[in-house]
Amino acid sequence: MSTIFKRLLDHFGPQGWWPAETPFEVMVGAILTQNTSWKNVERAIENLKNAGCLTPERITSCPLNELRELIKPAGFYNQKALYLKELSRFLLDHPLEELATLPTHELRRLLLSIKGIGKETADSILLYVFNRPVFVADRYSHRVFSRLGIWRGPYRYEEIRSLVEEEMKDPEELKEFHALVVELAKNYCRPQPRCDACPLKDLCSFNREGE
DNA sequence: CACCAGGTTGACC
DNA sequence: GGTCAACATGGT
Numbered sequence: 001m002s003t004i005f006k007r008l009l010d011h012f013g014p015q016g017w018w019p020a021e022t023p024f025e026v027m028v029g030a031i032l033t034q035n036t037s038w039k040n041v042e043r044a045i046e047n048l049k050n051a052g053c054l055t056p057e058r059i060t061s062c063p064l065n066e067l068r069e070l071i072k073p074a075g076f077y078n079q080k081a082l083y084l085k086e087l088s089r090f091l092l093d094h095p096l097e098e099l100a101t102l103p104t105h106e107l108r109r110l111l112l113s114i115k116g117i118g119k120e121t122a123d124s125i126l127l128y129v130f131n132r133p134v135f136v137a138d139r140y141s142h143r144v145f146s147r148l149g150i151w152r153g154p155y156r157y158e159e160i161r162s163l164v165e166e167e168m169k170d171p172e173e174l175k176e177f178h179a180l181v182v183e184l185a186k187n188y189c190r191p192q193p194r195c196d197a198c199p200l201k202d203l204c205s206f207n208r209e210g211e
Numbered sequence: 212c213a214c215c216a217g218g219t220t221g222a223c224c
Numbered sequence: 225g226g227t228c229a230a231c232a233t234g235g236t
Contacts, residue, residue, distance in 0.1 A: 017217090034218040040234060041217085075233040079220080118219045138217065182217055190215090215236085224227085 001167040004148070004200065008180035011199040015179035018128040023096060025054055030124045031083050031116055032074040044074035056088035083116025090114050096129075104132045119157050127178070131171045135164035136178045140185035147189055149205035 020026045025045065032041040047070040048054045053062050062070075068081045099107060104126060111122040126132040135141075137160035145151035151160060168174055188198040195204055 030217085031219095033216085035216060035231085036218085037216040037234070039216090043234090073233065075216090076218090076231050077233080079231065083219085116219070120218060124217080136217080140217075178217085186217090213236105216234095218231105220230090222228085224225105 001150070001164060004203070005168070005173065005177050005180070007200060008184060009176060012180055012183050014176060015183060017175055017179035018124075022054070023129045024056060024091070026129050027087060027091075027125055028054065028084060030121045030128075031080060031087060032071060034076070034080070034121065036075050040073045040075060044071040047071065047073070056091040059084050059088040060092060079116070083114075086115045087117070100130060104130075104134070107132070108134075123161070127171060127175055133165065133169050133171050133174060135161050135168065135174050137161040137164065138178075138182070140189070141178075141181050143189050144181050144185050147204050148200065149203075 018026045018029065020029055028048065029041055029045060032044050045054070048059075051062075051066075051070055053059055053067070053070060059067065064081055064085070067084065068077045071077050071080055071084070074080060094110070099110070102110070107130065108122055108126060111117050111125055112119070117125070120136055120138055123134045123136045126134045127136060137157050139155060141160055141164075142151065142155040145160065145163075151163065164174075164177070168177065184198075184200070188194055195201055198204060
């Protein structure tokens with residue numbers, strides 16, 4: 001696992017995730033990017049910035065219809081507008097300084113209680129906002145680990161997360177690793193793979209089927 | 212034209 | 225516990 005990380009870092013270089021100016025922007029981006037390309041999320045965030053709506057206060061006071069229009073480029077805008085309202089309400093009730101004092105498992109439980117925040121979004125926030133040592137075990141990681149023969153069987157979020165967290169404890173490394181796995185999968189591990197140019201070609205076991 | 216994207220929810224079994 | 229359709233825009 002650590003070897004793979006070094007290989008990826010060597011090949012792609014530091015990815016600099018998460019791209020955002022404030023912790024709140026990270027959280028908003030984490031919700032908006034759910035099953036959505038980052039390119040579309042950028043437009044939505046740009047709209048929110050231009051409207052001065054990138055704080056919990058302004059999103060809470062923003063009319064729902066207006067909020068929907070602002071984030072439209074990110075897709076699923078009806079439910080995501082509600083999710084952003086939920087998140088903002090939560091943050092007004094629980095300041096970041098308070099949340100930062102909680103142990104990771106309690107903070108995760110709190111985040112998961114917010115409608116619109118599931119496991120992956122919660123872990124993205126734990127990692128990129130609160131610097132907690134967690135791995136974001138998204139579908140890309142499952143695809144990559146399956147192709148590398150590290151993981152057999154179906155996609156199970158918690159099990160893949162544990163697999164990585166047992167070996168890697170440094171939040172900074174976990175941040176980069178998640179970003180690098182995404183980069184690898186996007187470029188070389190598509191449904192129609194291009195294993196010829198893959199930087200981990202020599203490690204890839206393609207004799208087995210199963211995503 | 213079909214398929215994919217930095218998932219989550221609620222219904223159902 | 226697990227599975228599944230619905231959700232919506234923009235790029236390839």
